[in-house]
Amino acid sequence: xxxxxxxxxxxxxxxxxxxxxxxxxxxxxxxxxxxxxxxxxxxxxxxxxxxxxxxxxxxxxxxxxxxxxxxxxxxxxxxxxxxxxxxxxxxxxxxxxxxxxxxxxxxxxxxxxxxxxxxxxxxxxxxxxxxxxxxxxxxxxxxxxxxxxxxxxxxxxxxxxxxxxxxxxxxxxxxxxxxxxxxxxxxxxxxxxxxxxxxxxxxxxxxxxxxxxxxxxxxxxxxxxxxxxxxxxxxxxxxxxxxxxxxxxxxxxxxxxxxxxxxxxxxxxxxxxxxxxxxxxxxxxxxxxxxxxxxxxxxxxxxxxxxxxxxxxxxxxxxxxxxxxxxxxxxxxxxxxxxxxxxxxxxxxxxxxxxxxxxxxxxxx
Amino acid sequence: xxxxxxxxxxxxxxxxxxxxxxxxxxxxxxxxxxxxxxxxxxxxxxxxxxxxxxxxxxxxxxxxxxxxxxxxxxxxxxxxxxxxxxxxxxxxxxxxxxxxxxxxxxxxxxxxxxxxxxxxxxxxxxxxxxxxxxxxxxxxxxxxxxxxxxxxxxxxxxxxxxxxxxxxxxxxxxxxxxxxxxxxxxxxxxxxxxxxxxxxxxxxxxxxxxxxxxxxxxxxxxxxxxxxxxxxxxxxxxxxxxxxxxxxxxxxxxxxxxxxxxxxxxxxxxxxxxxxxxxxxxxxxxxxxxxxxxxxxxxxxxxxxxxxxxxxxxxxxxxxxxxxxxxxxxxxxxxxxxxxxxxxxxxxxxxxxxxxxxxxxxxxx
Numbered sequence: 001x002x003x004x005x006x007x008x009x010x011x012x013x014x015x016x017x018x019x020x021x022x023x024x025x026x027x028x029x030x031x032x033x034x035x036x037x038x039x040x041x042x043x044x045x046x047x048x049x050x051x052x053x054x055x056x057x058x059x060x061x062x063x064x065x066x067x068x069x070x071x072x073x074x075x076x077x078x079x080x081x082x083x084x085x086x087x088x089x090x091x092x093x094x095x096x097x098x099x100x101x102x103x104x105x106x107x108x109x110x111x112x113x114x115x116x117x118x119x120x121x122x123x124x125x126x127x128x129x130x131x132x133x134x135x136x137x138x139x140x141x142x143x144x145x146x147x148x149x150x151x152x153x154x155x156x157x158x159x160x161x162x163x164x165x166x167x168x169x170x171x172x173x174x175x176x177x178x179x180x181x182x183x184x185x186x187x188x189x190x191x192x193x194x195x196x197x198x199x200x201x202x203x204x205x206x207x208x209x210x211x212x213x214x215x216x217x218x219x220x221x222x223x224x225x226x227x228x229x230x231x232x233x234x235x236x237x238x239x240x241x242x243x244x245x246x247x248x249x250x251x252x253x254x255x256x257x258x259x260x261x262x263x264x265x266x267x268x269x270x271x272x273x274x275x276x277x278x279x280x281x282x283x284x285x286x287x288x289x290x291x292x293x294x295x296x297x298x299x300x301x302x303x304x305x306x307x308x309x310x311x312x313x314x315x316x317x318x319x320x321x322x323x324x325x326x327x328x329x330x331x332x333x334x335x336x337x338x339x340x341x342x343x344x345x346x347x348x349x350x351x352x353x354x355x356x357x358x359x360x361x362x363x364x365x
Numbered sequence: 366x367x368x369x370x371x372x373x374x375x376x377x378x379x380x381x382x383x384x385x386x387x388x389x390x391x392x393x394x395x396x397x398x399x400x401x402x403x404x405x406x407x408x409x410x411x412x413x414x415x416x417x418x419x420x421x422x423x424x425x426x427x428x429x430x431x432x433x434x435x436x437x438x439x440x441x442x443x444x445x446x447x448x449x450x451x452x453x454x455x456x457x458x459x460x461x462x463x464x465x466x467x468x469x470x471x472x473x474x475x476x477x478x479x480x481x482x483x484x485x486x487x488x489x490x491x492x493x494x495x496x497x498x499x500x501x502x503x504x505x506x507x508x509x510x511x512x513x514x515x516x517x518x519x520x521x522x523x524x525x526x527x528x529x530x531x532x533x534x535x536x537x538x539x540x541x542x543x544x545x546x547x548x549x550x551x552x553x554x555x556x557x558x559x560x561x562x563x564x565x566x567x568x569x570x571x572x573x574x575x576x577x578x579x580x581x582x583x584x585x586x587x588x589x590x591x592x593x594x595x596x597x598x599x600x601x602x603x604x605x606x607x608x609x610x611x612x613x614x615x616x617x618x619x620x621x622x623x624x625x626x627x628x629x630x631x632x633x634x635x636x637x638x639x640x641x642x643x644x645x646x647x648x649x650x651x652x653x654x655x656x657x658x659x660x661x662x663x664x665x666x667x668x669x670x671x672x673x674x675x676x677x678x679x680x681x682x683x684x685x686x687x688x689x690x691x692x693x694x695x696x697x698x699x700x701x702x703x704x705x706x707x708x709x710x711x712x713x714x715x716x717x718x719x720x721x722x723x724x725x726x727x728x729x730x
Contacts, residue, residue, distance in 0.1 A: 124658050130628075131520060151627045152654045155496060155520040158626005261523005262516045263495075270635050270660035289517045293489050295635040295663045302664070306671030 035337030043349035044233025081247035099233035104253025110198030121246030236283025264288025286328015400702030408714030409598025464598035469618025475563030486611030601648025629653025651693015
C-alpha cells in the first residue's frame with residue numbers, strides 16, 4: 001500500500017486538497033466573468049467537408065442557431081437546466097438536418113431505431129431508452145424513464161411498452177422519421193456492401209427522361225459532407241442554469257446500416273451522457289463503441305473531481321489522449337459555467353451561449 | 366479559472382504528481398506479499414439471513430468453492446485472466462444456486478432475460494449483451510461480442526441475432542433456465558402485487574392429500590434467505606493473471622418480476638463491469654439502477670487512477686459513501702493483486718484466492 005509512504009502520502013493529501021478546492025473551478029470563489037448560466041449544443045462530429053453541400057451545411061447551422069436560441073431564452077427566463085436540455089434536444093430531434101428523431105439514419109433493414117438519455121446533475125436522476133421505433137421525441141421518453149420509473153434504462157420493445165403507459169408521449173409511424181437524404185445514405189452504404197435496398201424503400205419508378213437528366217448532373221454533386229458513415233452524428237445539449245444546476249441530454253438515430261440491436265453510447269449514462277453538479281455536464285458524439293469502452297463522459301467528470309482539472313483540460317485530455325483521431329467530440333459545461341467544445345474530427349456541428357453575451361455557432365476550427 | 370491561482374496551482378500540480386505516481390499502488394514498487402495472481406468471485410449480495418434455508422446456503426457456498434477452484438487451477442497453470450473469468454462465470458451460470466444462466470429469476474411474464482458483460486484490462490476490449498433468452502451462457506456471448514464484432518453492446522433480439530451467427534454459442538429453450546425455487550420467488554412476488562402466475566408456470570394439480578401434507582409443514586419453513594426481492598443476485602469474477610493482465614465479467618438473470626426490457630448494470634461497461642490494467646478489475650452486484658447512476662465500477666477505477674487510492678480504499682469509498690446501505694457490493698482485484706470484497710448489505714456470497722495460498726469463501730462478515 002504505497003500511499004502510506006511519505007512522498008506518495010504528500011501527493012495523496014495534495015490530491016485530496018485539490019479535489020475539494022478546484023473542481024468546478026470558480027464556483028466557490030467566483031472569478032470575474034463567471035457565467036450565471038451557460039449552454040452548449042452539438043449536432044454531430046466527423047468528416048464534415050468544407051466542400052460539402054452548402055444547403056445542408058446552411059440548414060445545419062440554422063438548426064443549431066434556432067435550438068441554441070430556444071435554450072438561451074429559457075435560461076434567461078430562469079427555467080431549469082433539465083427543461084432546457086429537453087426542449088433544445090426536442091428542437092434538434094425535430095430538425096431533419098440532424099441524425100436524431102425526424103431525419104434519423106436507417107438501419108440495414110431500412111428502419112429507424114432511436115436512442116436517447118438525460119441526466120440531472122442536482123440529484124443524479126437519469127434515464128435512457130434504446131431502440132425505440134415509434135416515439136417522436138426519444139429525449140422526452142428518456143426523461144419519463146428518469147422521473148416516472150424506478151429503472152434508468154429500457155431497451156427495444158420494453159422501451160415501447162414503457163411509452164405505452166405514458167399517453168403524453170407522442171407516437172408516430174416509424175416511416176415518419178424517413179428523409180430522402182438519409183435514404184440515399186443507406187443506398188450508398190448498402191451499395192458498398194453489395195446489398196439491395198429494402199423493398200419498402202425502393203422509390204416508385206419515374207419517367208426515364210427525368211431520371212437521365214438527374215444522372216447527367218442537373219443536381220450539383222458535392223462531397224458527401226454529412227454522410228453518416230463518416231459523420232458520427234448525434235445531437236446533444238449541456239446546461240448550467242441560474243440555480244447552479246447542471247443537466248445533459250443526448251439523442252441519436254445511430255449509424256447508417258447499424259446492426260440490429262446494437263446499442264451505442266448515446267443512451268448510456270457515463271458513456272454518452274453525464275451530469276453532476278459537483279463537476280460538469282457532458283454530451284458526446286462519435287464512435288459509440290469507443291465512448292462506451294472509455295466511459296468518456298464519466299472520465300471527463302472524474303478528471304475534474306479527482307484531479308482538479310478544468311472542464312477544458314479534462315475534455316482535451318480525454319479527446320486527444322484517450323480517444324483516437326477521428327473518434328468524435330464532446331461538449332461540456334462546468335459547474336462554473338465554463339464551456340468546452342472539443343473534437344478530434346474534421347468538424348463538429350456545435351453552438352454555445354452564456355449569460356455573458358456569448359452566442360456562437362461553429363462547424364470547423 | 367481558479368486553477369491559475371498559486372495555491373490551487375500547487376494542488377493541481379500535486380494532483381498530477383499523484384496521478385502519475387500512485388495509481389496501481391504497489392505494482393511499481395512491490396510490497397512484500399504481492400500476489401502473482403489473484404481472483405475474486407461473487408454470487409450476489411443482499412438480505413441473506415443466517416436463518417435461511419441451510420440447504421440453499423450450503424449449495425451456494427459449495428458452488429462458490431467449485432467456481433473458485435476452477436479459477437485457481439487455471440491461474441496456477443498460467444491461463445489468461447480473460448479465459449479464467451469466462452470459465453468461472455460459466456460455472457456460476459450453470460449452477461442453479463445463483464441467479465444467472467440456469468437458475469435465473471423470472472420476469473413478470475414468467476420468462477428469463479439474461480444480461481452479461483466482460484472486459485479485458487490489457488486492451489480495454491469489452492462486450493455486453495442484454496435481454497438474451499436462448500443463450501445457455503451469456504458470458505460466452507458477451508465475449509464473442511468483444512472479440513467478433515465491431516460493437517460492444519447488443520440488446521434483445523439483436524443479441525439473439527448476433528448469437529445466430531456464432532454456431533459455437535450453445536442455445537437452449539428459455540424454459541431450460543426454469544427452477545422450482547425461482548418459480549416460487551415469482552409466485553410470492555406476483556402475490557404481493559395481487560397478480561396471477563402466468564399460465565405456463567401453473568403446476569399441474571396434485572392429489573389433495575399430498576398438498577395438505579405440505580401445507581401442514583412437512584417441509585420446514587425458513588426465512589426466504591435467497592428471495593431475490595431482497596437478494597440482489599448476480600454472479601461475477603475478477604482476475605489478475607500471471608502476465609499482469611486484469612479481466613472482469615458479470616452475469617445475471619436480473620430481478621424477479623423485472624419489467625420487460627429493463628436493463629440493469631450487469632451488461633454495462635463502467636457500471637457493473639470494468640477492467641483496466643492500469644488500475645483494477647471490478648464486478649458489481651446490487652440495485653442495478655444505483656450502479657448505473659453512480660458508474661460504480663468506473664468510479665472505483667478512477668479513484669485509484671486519479672486519487673491514488675488502493676483498491677480497498679476506493680471500493681469502500683464508493684460502497685459506503687456513494688451508495689446507500691442495502692444497495693449491494695463489489696469485488697475488486699487491483700493490478701498489484703490486492704483483493705477488495707466490499708458490500709453494504711447483510712451479506713454477499715463471495716470468494717477469493719491468490720498465489721500466496723489464500724482461498725476463502727464467505728457470506729456474512
